[in-house]
Amino acid sequence: MANNEKGYLALVLHAHLPFIRHPEYEDFLEEDWFFEAMCETYLPLLDIYERLTAEGTDFRVTMSLTPPLCNMMADELLRERFRRYYSLRLELAEKEVVRNRNTQFYEVAKMYEAKFRRIRELYEDYYHGRVLDGFRKFQDMGKLEIITCGATHGFLPLELRKEAVHAQIKLAADDYRKHFGRGPRGIWLAECAYNPGDDVFLKAQGIRYFFLETHGIIYGSPRPRYGVYAPVYCPSGVAAFGRDMESAQQVWSAETGYPGDHRYREFYRDLGYDLEYDYVKPYLHQDGVRRNIGMKYHKITGRVQLDQKAPYNPHEAREVAASHAGNFMFNRERQIEHLEHFLGRKPIVVSMYDAELYGHWWYEGTDFLEFLFKKVHYDQRTIKMVTPSEYLSLHPDNQVVQPSMSTWGDKGYNEVWLNGTNDWMYRHLHKQVERMVELANRFPNADGTLKRALNQCAREVVLGMSSDWAFLMTVGTAKQYSTKRFVSHTHRFNGLYEQIMGNRLEEGWLKDLEWRDNIFPEMDYKVFSTGEMEKAAKG
């Protein structure tokens, strides 16, 4: 039966969170984003990979694990805090099973208890607190391809200096090598934001491919012969894979996509609000304000008020996820058959999603993926799942096209990251980069405290470059927090810069900043030098 597939499916999950770590606080609300994603997406995905492997089900998936995420996963303090987080959730879940005996919520209460026990088991017994080792294990088996991303998810088309582009890519590649023991073959450009020509910096790090939104390929020049259903090579020889919109919308569309099924879990009805206050208080943050705690007992039910929602039935929801996986596969089979006939070549359908959609926003999304992997493996012969690397080794001949500038944001270009809510950032960001380049060029061989200060400058610059801050300002979520983060990193950088240039470094302050903003422990500020950038650009 080998080689009679009609085309390929590449499933790409982009896992990313901004670097949020506040040792200066005992308890920090926004750190929950990471803990929630660990419990709802990252560990459940590993759980699936473990189970599929144990069952002998072959699968292929490509995941970006961005450098901020890797740094958070590896960080000692956040590991301790994650233990506290899941232990509290497990404690509550265990109480809830007792409380809900003989009620209509018993099944869902048991589900959470089992879930958090499994989280503990995976985190402690399987990975000993080192989840990156878990991902690496499946990469080494050839089932998972881990790709990197700009060092801090920097939005490259709005950078003026190529030194900044080079630094984002080089730091990411170095960080990847440290965690996964080899160089990255692929990269997820933050927000799929591509600026023509930046691919030379990918090539310099040995990166062979990246991903683009549909029109990045379609509007490329010359016209791409196979649309988004075959990768193209940039003039540098780095391959670009384009996003398939049909499969994207099937999952992602808020109105008509799978996650809206009325039998799925309701995201907005949460125990943090439903439970009696004194009972739930130990599981809230220190300020005692009711917030979502990630345990939800109701299903979407329909277009009804939150208090009209019906009890969640885990078995029913799982069945729906199975049928949606079947529907997704059926549609991909038809799509691929049709494309193969139409193109006269085996198409590759690249389905790209935010990883956190699965499990966090769409609770049953992880079940959906598990069913999808199984169905593709056992039930059909039309589709072969591949990683982009596998595809490129099977089909090394591809058209040379210069892709268009594009992003996967609203309206397809840079507006989400450049509008009236956030355009004020760029004069500051560009000034920092300019000064950082100046420092790196001026001090080619710093050591001692100066070297530490320069490295910290580089950390502050890259932290300020995260596309997340501009994004959060646009969507209005956590706007205050994202503004504060950008302003803080700017002040920290400018302060250090002035101290360095004035030859009056305050070591106490430097130490404080090293303790707070400890991303990239192996940072080498020289990554920002013009010489390094030029060397990389020449290839």
Added chain:
Amino acid sequence: MTSSGQMKKDNTSPEAEHRALPEGYGGTEAALLPRDPNWMFVYWEISENARKNLRREHGDDVFQKGRQVIRVYDMSDGNGSRYFDISIMHEARSWYVNVQEAGKPYCCEIGLVLPDGRFIGIVKTNTVTLPPGRVSDVTDEKWMAVTADFDKLLQLSGVEYIGKGSGEVAKSLAQRWEMLRAVFSRASSWGVSSMSSQVLQRQPEQQKKFWLVADCEVILYGATEPDAFVTVAGRKVSLNPDGTFSMRFALPDGLMDLPVKAMSKDETDSREIDIKVTRTTNTDGK
């Protein structure tokens, strides 16, 4: 601050970070950023020193008598001989610039236009090449053979969704999903062997194995003189060497209008056939 955190007692060193960011950095500089095929963002800063020098050189009233502008250069020819001006106030410090022609390199210069028409440039930005925002005119040899299929390929690629927000995307897809739903109205009943949902394993329900999938597309075909120029619904069709042609369309519910037009090579004669197809889908799924 939305955070709930309480400061650690031993670590309450005052942060200099609640200060506002500086207004500027004391230099004279400008930068240009691309937003989309027709919009750019320019920001600038003009130092007090630079203003002083301008006054010294061109008179104390230079900022009053001169019109403050952004001069936008089309850099396609390398030196920006085509340009236009946007009147602004220098105090605005940033501006969104609209250009009619996408896909070109642009550069901006902040300056003054004197009453006699002379331009005084104060500071120039970097050059930015905007994306074309459309399908390239450049085709290679290989591509020519399959030109007629490109529109179809664009549709398959979802080009009609480009640049639409998720709400609009959802809307434009609603019709298709309605169709999918109609077709798959018995969504939970596909008999698939690896269906490892626990419920299904426990209670295999025989009657659920029965299923039906149906959809419909339309094939349009015809023939004319091999050297004629033919369009279907306004789109050019490539003819086979014998003058025949065929196209396959998705057929959503509703009315589809497919006017077929042919023009002779010497453009002296033309023929038209207008085909209308109506589809109505009813299912018992309810």
